[in-house]
Amino acid sequence: MSNSPIWHPFTQMKTAPPPLKVKRGEGVMLELEDGRQILDCISSWWVTIHGHSHPVLAEALYQQAKQLEHVIFAGFTHEPAEKLATQLLTHLPESLTRVFFTDNGSTAIEAALKMAYQYWYNQGEKQRTRFISFEGGYHGDTVGAMSVGSSSPWWQTFKTLMFATDIVPFPATFDEDSNVATHEAQALDCLAELLQKNSHSYAGIFIEPLVQGAAGMRLCRPQFLQELAKLARTHGVLLIYDEVMTGFGRTGELFACLKSSTCPDILCLSKGLSGGCLPLSVTVATEEIYQAFYSDDIDRAFFHSHSYTGNPLACATGNASLELLTQNPDVFRGMEALHRRYMETWLSGHPKIERTRICGTIAALDLKAESESYLNATGSKLRSRFLELGFLLRPLGNTIYLMPPYCITPTQLESIYEVIRRVVDE
Ligand SMILES: *Cc1c(COP(=O)(O)O)cnc(C)c1O
Secondary structure, eight states: OOOOOOOOTTOOTTTSOOOOOEEEEEBTEEEETTSOEEEETTHHHHTOTTOBTOHHHHHHHHHHHHHOSOOOSSSOOOHHHHHHHHHHHHHSOTTEEEEEEESSHHHHHHHHHHHHHHHHHHTTOTTOOEEEEETTOOOOSSHHHHHTSOOOGGGGGGGGGSOOOEEEOOOOBOTTOTTHHHHHHHHHHHHHHHHHHTGGGEEEEEEOSSEESTTTSEEOOHHHHHHHHHHHHHTTOEEEEEOTTTTTTTTSSSOHHHHTTOOOSEEEEOTTTTTTSSOOEEEEEEHHHHHTTOSSOGGGSOOOOOTTTTOHHHHHHHHHHHHHHHHOTHHHHSHHHHHHHHHHHHTTTOTTEEEEEEETTEEEEEEOOSOHHHHHHHHHHHHHHHHHTTEEOOOBTTEEEEOOOTTOOHHHHHHHHHHHHHHHHO
């Protein structure tokens, strides 16, 4: 038993190994208190896009902290937020024009949920109260976000707290998948049927575009998103993109909506927004949505906020991070080719590996396994073994994935593939 009073997230405190104490981070490396070096292959919890303790972000944070650390965001504004909102919009599809600040991924989703719901309510369409989402979707751990997520075994406890959502299949694909077109057609048929049957009861459709993260880095093709967007438009239902994880270069383009040439009505961003330094998120909306709230009537306003909404320190690192990204887009655009090369050299065709897949800076593969119970035990065993060898990897079930900071060198990236090969062979 440990003396620490800390109750860790996503952890069975009784059986989990004691947490590793981190002293410092630099680039892709974490240094533990005992001097061990760990290569962060997953950007911590998918946030550290530029690497740890980046000097440019640290400087931006320091300068802002001397100027203004925080201020109430109702009735007040500040330059870091104004600049970030304006700059963000220059990189997003033109039809997205309004930026609502929140403070983490889940709250960006909660804001999107309430925004979509009230958008219809304000226009007298009060029966539009339902949402559609995708099998395997993950949108956060707060109650609203869980409700539009796909049922996870950990959420069964809270089933009666959650509201009902209609779930459609997600056409997950991988290298040399010959059934992808069939799976896409099935998903679209299922969606079209729901929309036709109850077209006036839906407020919106939630999806993680191109990559479902927590479900195990499941990819879908841009074509699928294009068809989905068409269907949503035809039936007049709002399309809501959860780009909390896919945003800021992860998919090889700055945003998944750009990579897929699609445009949602509402877009949620968080993880990479502050460059991985501080909690921050935005829910970005079209002018049409904004106008449904814009009124002389106070009741039509969007009554939603958080204490740390639009925090200036987080916005300042966000501005610095966006500059780093736009000055050097090769760091995220070039990683897919490296992933492909190393995947082929070390892992493709291995008898214990299947469904390799790559999207931009993200690469994943599944371990073949005979039974469910074997799978459940595998994840934590693999995690411990990788840590012993100096690599932070957190398999999701039997899925091993890489999502490194963009500053990783080709040699460091290849070393991750080598170590996965070694552990799989064991
Ligand atoms: C992480 C994540 C969230 C939740 O973000 P938090 O900041 O952890 O609340 C929502 N959606 C997606 C796709 C995510 O990856």
